[in-house]
Amino acid sequence: MLNIARDRVPEGSFVQGDAFTLPFPASSFDRVLTGHFYGHLQAPKRQRFLAEAFRVAPELVIVDAALRDDVEAEEWQERTLSDGSRYEVYKRFFTGRSLVEEIGGGEILFEGRWFVVVRT
Numbered sequence: 001m002l003n004i005a006r007d008r009v010p011e012g013s014f015v016q017g018d019a020f021t022l023p024f025p026a027s028s029f030d031r032v033l034t035g036h037f038y039g040h041l042q043a044p045k046r047q048r049f050l051a052e053a054f055r056v057a058p059e060l061v062i063v064d065a066a067l068r069d070d071v072e073a074e075e076w077q078e079r080t081l082s083d084g085s086r087y088e089v090y091k092r093f094f095t096g097r098s099l100v101e102e103i104g105g106g107e108i109l110f111e112g113r114w115f116v117v118v119r120t
Contacts, residue, residue, distance in 0.1 A: 020048045024056050031059035031119075039064040039092040050103060054120075060103065061119040066112060067093040 002014050017023045019037070032053040041049055053060045067073055076088045096108030096116045106120040 020045065020052055022052050022056050026055050027057070029057040031061055032057045033061045033063070035063040036065065036115075038062050039094065040090055042090055046102075059120055060106075061109070061117065062099060062103065063115055063117045064099065065091070065093045066114055066116050067095050067098070068113060073098075 002016055005012065005014050015023060019034075034053075038046070038049065050060070065071075071093050073094075074090075074092045077091050078086055078088055080086050094102075094116050096111040096118055099116055099118045100106045100108060103118070103120060106118050108116065108118050110117040
């Protein structure tokens, strides 16, 4: 994917990293944005991710799955890839309020049927 991005945007800068040890100095950015990632983290990794995100930026924006009547707030889901292989993923669903409270405060930017967006 990085090679495709580099080909499409040759003037861009692309970095492969680890969300729990970002390869950037402290205060490198204005904000960190995560889309449909935070809801897959189990408790110990959530705290590690939040600490690392706030190490590199003062603001965090999270886009993740909304809690609906047809899902549990926390569940393991089976996924099937196009090659037929199957695996399980941990998945959480949020209300805007529950996500803001969990990350230590902030504001709800959007709350819909399928996803919520919050920022610190």
